[in-house]
Amino acid sequence: MLLRRSTGAACARPARAGAACLLAAALTLSGCFLKPEEEREGEPGIDFPAREGLSIPLDGIEYNVFITRELNTAITPDDAYFDGPPPPPGTAYYGVFIQACNTSDEPHETVRAFKLLDNRQEEFLPKQLPASNSFAYNQRRLDPGQCIPAEGSATELGPTAGAMLLFELPTAATENRPVELEILGGFDVLGGGRETAHVELDL
Numbered sequence: 771m772l773l774r775r776s777t778g779a780a781c782a783r784p785a786r787a788g789a790a791c792l793l794a795a796a797l798t799l800s801g802c803f804l805k806p807e808e809e810r811e812g813e814p815g816i817d818f819p820a821r822e823g824l825s826i827p828l829d830g831i832e833y834n835v836f837i838t839r840e841l842n843t844a845i846t847p848d849d850a851y852f853d854g855p856p857p858p859p860g861t862a863y864y865g866v867f868i869q870a871c872n873t874s875d876e877p878h879e880t881v882r883a884f885k886l887l888d889n890r891q892e893e894f895l896p897k898q899l900p901a902s903n904s905f906a907y908n909q910r911r912l913d914p915g916q917c918i919p920a921e922g923s924a925t926e927l928g929p930t931a932g933a934m935l936l937f938e939l940p941t942a943a944t945e946n947r948p949v950e951l952e953i954l955g956g957f958d959v960l961g962g963g964r965e966t967a968h969v970e971l972d973l
Contacts, residue, residue, distance in 0.1 A: 867932030
């Protein structure tokens with residue numbers, strides 16, 4: 771309704787009326803034909819980027835990005851996530867908080883590699899964090915029913931509920947939305963490729 775009312779007001783003005791009407795009509799038509807995610811063909815995260823909060827199966831493990839947010843490591847509680855120098859000028863730290871669970875009947879290795887991609891296909895890799903960082907995501911073998919972070923751990927019970935991937939991003943990257951997290955699975959020997967999953971981050 772708001773679009774239709776603004777369209778009418780713009781068309782009533784003699785100056786630039788034609789251009790305004792054409793623009794409004796284009797926006798209205800494009801909105802009519804956009805499909806919601808649940809109506810897209812294929813599997814979210816595999817055939818098209820999934821939203822945060824959706825579980826994505828990959829190599830026997832289900833991955834779920836709970837939240838993505840900028841970190842200010844100079845203040846509490848963010849200083850607990852990364853005990854290191856502040857980001858360089860023109861950049862910021864972003865934590866991607868993820869859960870990985872083995873919901874199968876067999877042990878599986880979680881993935882080791884992640885990267886971020888902006889809409890210009892610029893790639894960003896997570897920072898290496900020390901083993902002493904209890905919030906950091908660390909690749910490991912999970913038995914059936916096990917998760918990263920471990921159930922009942924301080925990380926799992928914390929405000930983010932996920933293990934952290936820490937990225938140092940330039941300001942331009944956060945403006946080049948959408949930004950996707952690519953989860954890089956193992957190589958498919960028969961298919962000749964690598965299994966991957968994608969999540970569109972809420973930046």
